[in-house]
Amino acid sequence: MIGYLGGRVGALERDTAQRRAIREVINAANGPLGPREILDAARRTVPSMGIATVYRNLKALLQSGWLHVVEAPGEAQRYERAGKEHHHHFSCRSCGRMFEVAGCPEGLTEIVPDGFTLEHHEFFFYGHCEDCTDEG
Amino acid sequence: MIGYLGGRVGALERDTAQRRAIREVINAANGPLGPREILDAARRTVPSMGIATVYRNLKALLQSGWLHVVEAPGEAQRYERAGKEHHHHFSCRSCGRMFEVAGCPEGLTEIVPDGFTLEHHEFFFYGHCEDCTDEG
């Protein structure tokens, strides 16, 4: 093949112990994880794993459609398995947990200025979840 | 004076050319700006300005309540004047600029689950701005 490929995103052609460990960690998680969390957990299976391998695999899994990024404002990127239905997130200011919110507000296209092309949107709700509202 | 203060957040006690330029840039903007954008624009007034000065002033202006942070998912922090009317943001995927979007979609409270208390929300729209839509 022609040219340098060292930095290229992997094609997921081989089933390595590292990749398997990363997938297992994400499958076992009950919420989206950050790269560091994934590394720490995956090292319980493959102690020699490096952070670069995590990043490279996240990128490859993302590209293959297996993974999905959760990007909350002011927080680091987290990763969760793809394939969930369209939803948004509710972040509880009391307990810090993040919840999924099904559905979408109406009239999105109307508030976008004329001439602009809307491709995607991301909503975040902040407040207190059911548990924390009860307490207050 | 006791101890080292070099890294401390300024108290905005003096009216310097740099600070004036930064404020003017932010006042003139039609959307939230990133540190680099602010530096580039402010250098038209004070060419010698360094990026550290921008960061220090942003921090100070933020702390004084004059500025407000816009934290878009997956992007670096941007800054806009505090006290604006309620609005959201449109991020152009072609040119990277961010625009204000007046108004708000309908039916926000309805999609939040029962028992949850909604205090605040943050919406982001992604696509192409007027200029970049024309080009395509």
Place this chain on the structure above:
DNA sequence: GTCGTTGCAAAGCGTTTGCAGCCTA
């Protein structure tokens, strides 16, 4: 003159990339 503020350069920090060796298919 004081001392808040600035520019420069170096240090951090999380993420990416170059490279040589490893190991799956």
Place this chain on the structure above:
DNA sequence: TAGGCTGCAAACGCTTTGCAACGAC
């Protein structure tokens, strides 16, 4: 075996910090 994949370390880009000089009040 070939070449996709990995670990290590250096490189990056963005932000912060140390320090001496500057300049607003």
